[in-house]
Amino acid sequence: MSGRMDRLTATLTRGLARRTSRRSFLGALGASLVGGAAGPLLPIARAEGPAREPLPGEPSPDSAEGNPDGCSYWRYCAIDGFLSSCCGGRHNTCPPGTSMSPITWLGTCRNPVDGKDYVISYNDCCGKDACGRCFCNRNEGDKPIYYTHKNNDLNWCTGAPSMIYNSTVAVIVGVATRKG
Amino acid sequence: MKRFALPAILVAAWTSLAHAESAPINYMLQCQGCHLADGSGKPGSVPSLVDSIGRFVRVPGGREYLVRVPGSSQSSLSDQDLARVLNYMIRSFGPADVAADFRPFDAVEVTQVRRPPLSETESVRRALLSAMEPR
Numbered sequence: 029m030s031g032r033m034d035r036l037t038a039t040l041t042r043g044l045a046r047r048t049s050r051r052s053f054l055g056a057l058g059a060s061l062v063g064g065a066a067g068p069l070l071p072i073a074r075a076e077g078p079a080r081e082p083l084p085g086e087p088s089p090d091s092a093e094g095n096p097d098g099c100s101y102w103r104y105c106a107i108d109g110f111l112s113s114c115c116g117g118r119h120n121t122c123p124p125g126t127s128m129s130p131i132t133w134l135g136t137c138r139n140p141v142d143g144k145d146y147v148i149s150y151n152d153c154c155g156k157d158a159c160g161r162c163f164c165n166r167n168e169g170d171k172p173i174y175y176t177h178k179n180n181d182l183n184w185c186t187g188a189p190s191m192i193y194n195s196t197v198a199v200i201v202g203v204a205t206r207k208g
Numbered sequence: 209m210k211r212f213a214l215p216a217i218l219v220a221a222w223t224s225l226a227h228a229e230s231a232p233i234n235y236m237l238q239c240q241g242c243h244l245a246d247g248s249g250k251p252g253s254v255p256s257l258v259d260s261i262g263r264f265v266r267v268p269g270g271r272e273y274l275v276r277v278p279g280s281s282q283s284s285l286s287d288q289d290l291a292r293v294l295n296y297m298i299r300s301f302g303p304a305d306v307a308a309d310f311r312p313f314d315a316v317e318v319t320q321v322r323r324p325p326l327s328e329t330e331s332v333r334r335a336l337l338s339a340m341e342p343r
Contacts, residue, residue, distance in 0.1 A: 131250060132241050147236045177238070177282050187242075187250050201245065204233050 085141055093140050099164035101198075106135030106168045107150050108180050109196035114162030115153075119198055122153035126194045129154050131187035133180045135169050136204045147202035152193055154185035159195040230289065231296035238283050238293065247301040255333075262302025265310065267339045272321045273332055275313070281325035288315040290322070 086102070087094030093102045096119035099111070103119065116123035129152045136145045171178035185191045236245075243249050247257035264270035274280060274294055285293060291313035298306060326332060 130244055131254070134237050134241050136237070147233065149241075175284075177279070178284055186253075201240075202233065202236055204237075205230065 085139065087139075087141055097162075099162070099166065102140055103137055103146075103148050103198040103200070104164055105137035105166050106133070106148065106170070106180075107196055107198060108133070108165045108167045108170070109150070109152065109163070110159040110194070111162040111164055112153055112159075112195040112197045115159035115195040117153060117195065117197065122151075122197060123156070123159070123195060126153040126155045127188055127190070128152070128197065129184050129186070129188035132184055133182070134201070137168075145204040146200050147204050149199045149201045150184075151197050151199060152184040152188070153195045153197065154188035155190035155192055156194045158193055231292040234285060234289055234293045235296060235300075238285060239279065239297070242279075247297070257297060257301040259302055259305065262298050262305025263340050264336060265298065266305070266307060267336055269332075269339075270336055271313070271317070273326070273336055275318050275321050276324075276326045277329055278325045281322050286315075287318040287322060291315050291318045294318075 082088050082094055089095050092098055092100035095101055096103075096113045097111070099107075101119065104111070111119070112122055113119045117126075122128045132152070133150045135148055135150070137148050138145050167180055169178065170180045173179050173181060183191065183193055185193050242254045243257055244254075247261075249256040261274070264274055275290070280290060280294070283290060295312045298310075
């Protein structure tokens with residue numbers, strides 16, 4: 029009995045050894061491990077996720093005027109700097125590790141949705157090296173340096189704990205009314 | 209003539225409302241960048257307006273100082289708008305210091321004293337502060 033069992037085991041093992049190799053087994057094992065780990069990263073599920081919602085009262089984020097990640101965003105009409113939204117922050121919050129300067133350049137931009145002119149404060153984010161991405165220099169209303177009070181070529185980080193300029197946000201601080 | 213009276217009054221009311229609203233917006237656009245929304249400024253570089261600006265109009269030379277400081281004098285505001293912004297700032301940031309006989313700024317006064325801007329503000333400011341009554 030035991031002899032027959034021994035022969036059967038030996039026959040199956042030799043057959044397996046003839047058909048496969050240790051290298052092919054390791055290869056298959058490795059492929060299954062890597063493939064299994066990469067599975068969740070495939071973009072299939074994300075592509076079916078919900079679209080971004082526009083901010084209340086703002087244009088659709090699918091349009092250039094409504095996308096805070098691009099220079100054509102309506103609030104950026106008087107900005108001069110790197111977009112915080114492109115540097116780890118958002119259009120109205122500074123990137124982590126930087127602090128917002130309290131003194132600012134201010135201007136008005138027209139919201140294309142309601143047609144109103146909003147007062148926008150362009151606070152600089154300070155305390156880390158210049159972001160260097162998404163430079164946006166629309167600067168409407170800026171005047172040459174000899175009009176000192178309407179010139180934006182300043183480092184507004186002067187009012188922050190650190191003078192090192194990183195990027196800029198655009199915060200709504202009021203609604204401009206018809207001038208009397 | 210009587211039937212024209214109401215439209216005339218409405219226009220006058222609308223105009224004064226527009227004027228009343230333009231001073232806060234002009235403060236935002238011309239002053240707030242440094243003096244901040246609450247007028248507190250930045251100690252050491254931007255003087256606070258809070259409980260301070262109203263005291264200047266009570267000492268000799270103080271009214272002229274407020275019009276001639278470079279931020280006022282060289283702003284892009286018209287004389288009329290500058291007068292309105294100054295009145296707005298005094299009423300907003302120093303209401304307790306406004307005397308009963310306070311005479312608001314107007315375009316005529318601003319036109320007379322606005323030019324030239326003060327070239328040296330520190331010593332003038334110190335002299336005015338020392339002339340004020342201690343609190």
